[in-house]
Amino acid sequence: MTKKKEIKKVLLESVEDFPTMPMSMGNMLWNKTGSWRNIRPEIRLEDCIQCGICWKFCPDMSIEIENEWPVVNYDYCKGCGICAEECPAKCIVMVEERK
Amino acid sequence: MKKVIMGNHALSYGAMLARSQVIAAYPITPQTQVVELLSEMCADGTLNAKFIKVESEHSAMAACIGASAAGARAFTATSAQGLALMHEMLHWASGGRLPVVLGNINRAMAPGWTIWSDQNDSLSERDTGWIQFYCASNQEVIDTVLQAFKVSEALSIPSMVVLDAFSLSHTYEVAEIPDQAQVDAFLPPFKPPFRVTPDDPRAFDGLTSPEHYMELRYKLQKDMEKVPEMIDRTGREYEQRFGRYLGLVDDYLCEDAEIILVTSGTAGYTARVAVDEMRGRGYKVGNLRIKVFRPFPFDIVRRLTKPAKKIAVVDRNISYGHHGIFAQELKSAIYGHAECKPVFGFIAGLGGRDITPASFREVVDYTISHDRPEEEIGWIGVKK
Numbered sequence: 001m002t003k004k005k006e007i008k009k010v011l012l013e014s015v016e017d018f019p020t021m022p023m024s025m026g027n028m029l030w031n032k033t034g035s036w037r038n039i040r041p042e043i044r045l046e047d048c049i050q051c052g053i054c055w056k057f058c059p060d061m062s063i064e065i066e067n068e069w070p071v072v073n074y075d076y077c078k079g080c081g082i083c084a085e086e087c088p089a090k091c092i093v094m095v096e097e098r099k
Numbered sequence: 100m101k102k103v104i105m106g107n108h109a110l111s112y113g114a115m116l117a118r119s120q121v122i123a124a125y126p127i128t129p130q131t132q133v134v135e136l137l138s139e140m141c142a143d144g145t146l147n148a149k150f151i152k153v154e155s156e157h158s159a160m161a162a163c164i165g166a167s168a169a170g171a172r173a174f175t176a177t178s179a180q181g182l183a184l185m186h187e188m189l190h191w192a193s194g195g196r197l198p199v200v201l202g203n204i205n206r207a208m209a210p211g212w213t214i215w216s217d218q219n220d221s222l223s224e225r226d227t228g229w230i231q232f233y234c235a236s237n238q239e240v241i242d243t244v245l246q247a248f249k250v251s252e253a254l255s256i257p258s259m260v261v262l263d264a265f266s267l268s269h270t271y272e273v274a275e276i277p278d279q280a281q282v283d284a285f286l287p288p289f290k291p292p293f294r295v296t297p298d299d300p301r302a303f304d305g306l307t308s309p310e311h312y313m314e315l316r317y318k319l320q321k322d323m324e325k326v327p328e329m330i331d332r333t334g335r336e337y338e339q340r341f342g343r344y345l346g347l348v349d350d351y352l353c354e355d356a357e358i359i360l361v362t363s364g365t366a367g368y369t370a371r372v373a374v375d376e377m378r379g380r381g382y383k384v385g386n387l388r389i390k391v392f393r394p395f396p397f398d399i400v401r402r403l404t405k406p407a408k409k410i411a412v413v414d415r416n417i418s419y420g421h422h423g424i425f426a427q428e429l430k431s432a433i434y435g436h437a438e439c440k441p442v443f444g445f446i447a448g449l450g451g452r453d454i455t456p457a458s459f460r461e462v463v464d465y466t467i468s469h470d471r472p473e474e475e476i477g478w479i480g481v482k483k
Binding site: 009011012015018019020021022023024025027028031 | 194195196197255292293301302303304305306307308310311314315317318322
């Protein structure tokens with residue numbers, strides 16, 4: 001997981017730089033919600049059937065499909081466990097986060 | 100083309116002529132006919148809009164917000180409890196800078212359960228960041244819907260077009276229905292600089308840190324401050340095209356008036372009957388009808404009330420524990436700006452009780468015979 005302190009915040013300096021609408025302010029670049037996580041999903045790829053259901057159900061868009069296999073983005077995954085609950089192959093397990 | 104229409108249908112015609120693209124609404128008395136007619140227009144093809152049936156007013160405003168964010172011109176209408184249920188979403192529309200236009204029929208808040216008119220529903224939304232227009236005739240309702248879309252879209256601030264229950268909403272008057280081609284020239288299609296689209300993905304309304312939130316609100320206020328000039332400008336353009344000026348206030352015999360009756364909504368025309376009577380008896384009385392309540396038209400109100408010796412504000416609303424709400428606004432507008440003159444605050448017509456010429460006679464008699472108000476609120480027509 002990328003360390004929070006390594007991320008440069010988007011800071012708008014002048015009111016002229018601000019969009020009229022609260023839009024694309026870049027806050028999620030530094031607000032890495034993965035740090036809220038108490039339990040983490042771990043995917044056992046050997047049992048994965050590549051159905052994409054975990055990708056579809058993740059409410060934080062924290063599961064990406066890379067080369068046709070699911071990969072958890074731990075920068076933003078809050079550990080809600082929906083992917084593990086929905087996985088038809090039961091190949092996602094939620095394990096205690098060690099901090 | 101001239102038509103005899105009810106105030107509610109004036110809102111429908113305004114939304115139709117504006118070529119609203121999305122209408123989402125939930126029925127509530129006394130607003131129902133507004134969306135009833137619009138749903139018929141959508142069904143028979145008169146209006147090419149998506150009509151979304153929803154399960155509540157909260158959802159109605161949410162649907163309008165989604166539509167507006169996607170770049171569609173969105174309209175809804177409601178009343179009283181329905182507007183209150185929208186409250187959270189009203190902030191999402193204004194904070195998100197989405198130019199939704201909402202017709203609100205002023206209905207008193209329950210309990211006791213009521214369908215009749217007063218202004219406490221819309222005035223409870225005073226601080227949500229919406230422009231508020233208070234109309235006094237069916238013609239003004241049609242015209243104001245068109246102006247509201249134009250002003251809202253230019254400044255990215257939503258608008259409420261407000262009319263009194265029954266005394267306007269269900270009252271039939273002759274109204275000129277503007278020509279569609281002329282309206283199209285006045286109000287071109289809505290083209291926001293940014294919208295929700297897969298072609299240009301952006302995050303809208305997301306988490307905003309203390310480093311950024313305040314500037315967004317500063318910008319909203321700065322744009323609100325541009326509204327009076329924009330209303331005057333679009334009002335003049337409207338006058339050129341349609342022959343009717345649409346301003347911030349509507350003044351009647353204020354220039355030489357010693358007492359100015361300040362009103363809003365339909366009560367203004369009743370006030371004028373009293374003004375004429377009083378003039379006949381030799382009293383210099385005038386009427387200032389405040390049409391735009393937010394942003395408050397400070398400059399013009401200060402200018403028009405300057406010559407008067409006394410101001411009498413008749414409120415069809417109350418801020419419990421304080422005054423009538425327009426009376427508060429009047430005091431705050433003239434404080435420190437003019438020779439300190441007494442502002443008499445009267446409350447009349449709550450919950451649909453009629454405001455008659457006799458009500459204004461009582462107001463004027465009291466104001467003439469007192470140097471300053473003896474009580475914080477003068478109650479008109481209460482069975483004490």
